[in-house]
Amino acid sequence: MSNKTTIMPDYLFEVSWEVCNKVGGIYTVVSTKALTLSQQLGSNYILIGPDVWRDGVVNPEFVEDKRLFKSWRDKAAEEGLRIKVGHWNIAGNPVAIIVDFTTFISQKDTIFSKFWEKYKLDSITGQWDYIEPCLFGYAAGRVIESFAKFNLSVRDRIVAQFHEWMTGSGLLYLKSEMPQIGTVFTTHATAMGRSIAGNNQPLYSNIKDYIPDLKAAEFNIISKQSLEKNSAQHADCFTTVSEITNLECEAFLGKNVDVVTPNGFEDSFVPTADKFDQARLQARKKLIEVASALTDSKINDDVLLIANSGRYEFRNKGIDLFIDSLGEINKSGHLNKEVVAFILIPANHYGPRRDLANKLKGQEYEHCDECILTHNLHYPEHDSILKRIKANGLTPSETNKVKVIFVPSYLNGDDGIFNMSYYQLLIGFDLTVFPSYYEPWGYTPLESIAFKVPTITTSLAGFGLWIKQLSMSSENAVTVIERTDINDAEVTHQIAGQILKFSNLNAEQVENARNLSFEMSRTALWKNLVSYYLKAYEIALSKVQERTSTIAETEKIETLTAAEKFSVTNDPVWKRLLVQKNIPEELHALEELSKNLWWSWNYDAIDLFRSIDPELWVKSDENPIVLLDLIPYEKILKLSKDVVFLKKLNDIYNKFLEYQNKPCKVGPKIAYFSMEYGLHDSIKLYSGGLGVLAGDYLKEASDANIDIIGVGLLYRYGYFKQVISEHGDQIAQYESQKFSQTPVQPVRDANGQWLTIHINLPGRPLIARIWRLSVGRIPLFLLDTDFEDNIEQDRSITHHLYGGDWDNRFKQELLLGVGGIRALDTLGISPDLFHCNEGHAAFIGVERLRKYIVDQNLTFAEGLELVRSSQLFTTHTPVPAGHDAFDESMMRTYMGHYPKRLKISWLQFMALGKAHPDNPSEKFSMSVLAANLSQEINGVSELHGRVSQEIFHDMYRGYAAEELNIGFVTNGVHMPTWTARPWMELYKSTFGDDFFEKQTKFETWAKIQQVPNSNIWKIRNSQRQILVDYIKDRLKDAAIKRLENPKMVVEMCDRLNKHNLTIGFARRFATYKRAHLLFNDIERLSRIVNNPSMPVQFVFAGKAHPHDKAGQDLIKLISEISKKPQFVGKIIFIPNYDMKLAKILVQGVDIWLNTPTRPLEASGTSGEKAVMNGVLHFSVLDGWWAEGYVDGAGWALPEEVTYQNNAYQDQLDAETIYNLIENEIAPLFYFRDENGLPNGWVQYIKNSIEKVASHFTMSRQLEDYNTKFYTKLYDRTLKVQANDYQLAKEMARWKKKVRSSWESIEVVSTNIPDVSREAISLGNSYVAQIELDLNELAPEDIGVELVLADLVGDESKPKVSYCQEFELVKYDGQIAQYRIEMRPQKTGVYEYGIRLFPKHPELPHRQDFNYVRWLE
Secondary structure (H helix, E strand, O other), X not given: OOOOOOOOOOEEEEEOOOOOOOOOHHHHHHHHHHHHHHHHHHHHEEEEEEOOOOOOOOOOOEEEOOOOOHHHHHHHHHOOOEEEEEEEOOOOOOEEEEEEHHHHHHHHHHHHHHHHHHXXXXXXXXXXXXXXXXXXXXXXXXHHHHHHHHHOOOOOOEEXXXXXXXXXXXHHHHHHHOOOEEEEEEEOOOHHHHHHHHOOOOOOOOOOOOOHHHHHHHOOOHHHHHHHHHHHHHOOEEEEOOHHHHHHHHHHHOOOOOEEOOOOEOHHHOOOHHHHHHHHHHHHHHHHHHHHHHHOOOOXXXXXXXXXXXOOOOOOOOHHHHHHHHHHHHHHOOOOOOEEEEEEOOOOEEEEOHHHHHHHOOOOOOOOOOOOEXXXXXXXXXXXXXXXXXXXXXXXXXXXXXXXXXXXXXXXXXXXXXXXXXXXXXXXXXXXXXXXOOEOOOHHHHHHHHOOOOEEEEOOEHHHHHHHHOOOOOOOOEEEEOOOOOOHHHHHHHHHHXXXXXXXXXXXXXXXXXXXXXXXXXXXXXXXXXXXXXXXXXXXXXXXXXXXXXXXXXXXXXXXOHHHOOOOOOOOOOOOOXXXXXXXXXXXXXXXXXXXXXXXXXXXXXXXXXXHOHHHHHHOOOOHHHHHHHOOHHHHHHHOOOHHHHHHHHHHHHHHHHHHOOOOOOOOOXXXXXXXXXXXXXXXXXXXXXXXXXXXXHHHHHHOOOOEEEEEEOOOOEOOEEEEOOOOOEEEEOOOOOHHHOOOEEOEOOOOOXXXXXXXXXXXXXXXXXXXXXXXXXXXXEEEOOOOOOOHHHHHHHOEOOOOOHHHHHHHHHHHHHHHHHHHXXXXXXXXXXXXXXXXXXXXXXXXXXXXXXXXXXXXXXHHHHHHHOEEEEOOOOOHHHOXXXXXXXXXXXXXXXXXXXXXXXXXXXXXXXXXXXXXXXXXXXXXXXHHOOOEEEEOOHHHHHHHHHHOHHHHOOOOHHHOOEEEOOOOEOHHHHOOHHHHHHHHHHHOOOHHHOOOOHHHHHHHHHOOHHHHHHHHHHHHHHHHHHHHHHHHOHHHHOXXXXXXXXXXXXXXXXXXXXXXXXXXXXXXXXXXXXXXXXXXXXXXXXXXXXXXXXXXXXXXXXXXXXXXHHHHHHHHHHOOHHHOOOEEEEOOOOHHHHHHHHHHOOEEEEOOOOOOOOOOOHHHHHHOOOOEEEEEOOOOHHHHOOOOOEEEEOOOOOOOOHHHHHHHHHHHHHHHHHHHHHHHHHOOOOOOOOHHHHHHHHHHHHHHHHHOEHHHHHHHHHHHHHHHHHHHHHHHHHHHHHHHHHHHHHHHHHHHHHOOOEEEEEEOOOOOOOOXXXXXXXXXXXXXXXXXXXXXXXXXXXXXXXXXXXOOOOEEEEEXXXXXXXXXXXXXXXXXXXXXXXXXXXEEEEEEEEOOOOOOOHHHHOOOEEOO
């Protein structure tokens, strides 16, 4: 074909999914052609590909150049296009733009609707394997449009070429929006052709008989077919790569191509003549060395080395026939030469064989007699290649002249066996064989002859047809065997004959064949074939000329140069000057103490800081770092010479050092992930109970010397500060934290560089800095995105705890989970166990899976065994709606790349987060994900454990809720943090100096009964006075006075009485907490608070979420009621509930009131904090109080719900509260002896401390986690990881076997007593028998179980009361007979059923492998 063209494009855009993205053969087409086009068009040739690299990994194919097209890039960003501009890292370094299309996922319905309206493009049935490429094509079209409008004019001749249906949407977009751009559509293989061939249906003999629309529906590719057909029909020029593919185009797309554009190549990867022979010798040496080592035999140098390579398409690539031909040769008896055939087909492997690698290194090894693999395959028993090799008798044998070696690894130079690239090895072969059935072109035979390696191919390969059309001879160089739909045996025989023929050629004939191969490859160089493409561009441009005569040039806004601008002034330039504090050497211990939160639960340390300057201590909000900043330098110098102060400092510092230097207890290293941590008000990382619980957990771990690492996020604003307006409205104020005034410290490497982690988000990396917060001995590592390396919207990810929309919430949880694991990797920390505190952190499991699969080359199933065996999920949420869930489009946007990393499908990935995987509308639940990736799950109280079983029951429907392996650990509280100093001293003097190290010795607590009542009452009065004084100070605070009537404040303070019975209610204001319950009967409440002989005062505090209008309305209601004359000073709402206020409240009130809707309080810990301080608890029997309540140690509302109507239940509960206060609580409090002591009340306090408080410490909680979960998980994970993950691999194989055979289990017969005819009587024995045909399974793999259930309440959910497993009594190799003998022990009506379940001695529990089959 002539190279002469009449029209050349000024600009050429080439769009492909495989630009800068090596996937398949199209990559080779586009990447090798790029050099020739770059030479002709220079930087006006621009390639566009997808930005699909994630996980912070740099795309080796792409080199970004931020200077290139900078002005346009800024404009494109304004238009919502996420792009990177640079060069493709290939020969010629052409300009490349990679596009992140995921930003359009949320707009997909609108985009597809427009395509339907304009082109009737049917996207309705398109799954994600259609949606993502289609959106990429659309995004590429938008990029071309943007570039052309910004940089070019209609006078420029512009062509955009789109490869494959995957980019066709871009072509359609330009067709309607930019008609001045010529479009070329190239199909390399039609979607229909691939589907027919891939489903082993005859393609060529029936090609004209197929009805495309029906076949598209059959293969579920209606959308792909519609897009491909539309693209072909609307392109200015339609091309394909071979005449054989043109047959598909005509039959399936209804259009012949305008030009056939055969694929060429560049020979830059072929060694030059002076290096060619040496490269061949090195390759042959390596191939023979590996073959000799693998077969444990001497391979001669004149051996015939044959290869087959490519993708693992067993039939379409003709791998089956190649192996069959080797078998035929081996059996023929005509082979006079040794043959070693290499099958170079990447498959699912997990690394090089160690025995082979050791032998190649000259080390000791164990030879494997039947091994033909160079790398270890996952599930080799299911591999088609290995099966075919065995079927042809080609396993290693002394009698076999043909040796076959299967190399299931990509040959990229570091495979661990060859350590040479594919091209470096290809040159060493004598012959290649590619007997393809479906091969639109076929690069592998072309590459082969380029290396002077003769090849065998077929007439069904585009390359084979092209060779046949050449005028030159191809004898012994390229053999093209005729192949049809039905002549497999004939093709096999011809291949065998051609190999035998080649093996008998003499040296001169072989050399001639090799040289001829090379000469034939020259004709396929791009310099000879690019003219076909130029012809296509010419056709497209001619179409543009025909239609654009009426198109006006797009109006452009003039951009002024710097010299033309109207003003040359600029804004003030400020530079920051930091004056640091200068702490004398004598006081350095003080600074060190301030940076470790140990001081916050050590009263001596707190007193030390307060003693420096009590006023500044209050002004600094009790933050020692701020305190040291505020102290005048003269005072610092004075302190450094104060002998008394220095002695106190040194004593405390030595105590701190002794504490810090205690070694961790022997046990697992645990990584604890939580969205929030409530540690102290000086570092705002919490919103409520979940965070405070997590903070207490780290503090107790520190006290107990447990090896725990905390991981979380560092929030710039934390949770909001609450202000209540004069009208009772909650006002949320956000105050920025100055990290320099908090105890967090940057984590740096040895060179002083701040350690960071990267997560790829759509179109950009998210970078997070790593900080360390020292919580006693425990390091808490925090991630922060609010700095200049991130774009503005990503900087705000760590602004607000639970802030922003669902998109921001997702990114926070992605950062916590994925970023948290990467932070530990960056820090070089390798935990043994992972504790996911609530579902927010569930992505830790996904990232851990990725690491096992990518880094350790394990399968998904094997990685899952390892992840689950070392992960605990603690759920705190008592209602299904409280669990975070995200829609599929958001998952696609941010995690679309993960399934590929995990080697699973998108549907399998989504199933990890769904209780009903087959429901496409179900959102991806973080709690379901956490449950699926954790061996152990627990609730946070006994009642919440049962509630959680119900919540997660849908995941395990074969079992009753009460059977689920979901346990509980009831929350506790950190005593040193929450217990007032007088109580701490009393406990120490009463229980012993070592009491706080032995809190779980419950008998010790009984000594509280020996304490004089007067001592206890004195502490209680003192703490109540502290509370009253604090409330008065808060009410008088200037910030409050600005929003409150001063007269009202004075009246409140006057009426607030330090002697009155004080009841506290402080918590998050959500409607289920029922803060309104007390106000059900205002007149009754007024009588209670104003009782002249037994007055009661109520103190309320708490925040409602800024988006929780109902919760805010409750706050407003209480605020309004508190200002009614009868309630002024009797009902008080204190704004801005924080940890300091919480401590004063739980230490100072007399009663802690809790009134949640049953059973919506997962645990609740505020009441636990109160009982540590001699405060009595009054609550619904929910959460922890359902376990903690003891008669004579507090008061309770019943657990049972009397009314289904919530309003009626509220009224009943309110009346109960009023009655108890009036008739029991107030009289008990006010009844005094002659010494003024309320002995009955004090006895309640003693009982509460002994029998309640003793069981709800954080020490007990940590001990429970250790005994119930950590020890079990640690034993399991050590076992699973041993011997190169042997048990993990064994369990994965066993589960795969059971899964694949589960449906084949057949019930042969059942012999069960007929309860309709035979009465079942107490005391009698009854026998049942079942025969099962287990087919592929063994009897030890299956359990058969009788299940009895009581009909209690809801008949649709009978409660399992009894289970008994059948015994195996007979097995003949296929039929297993099971028998059970049962003797009823209890009368009643029961439901019964029989279920099958998988059995294995190494299963940790039944739900670990959730397969259950109930027999009909």
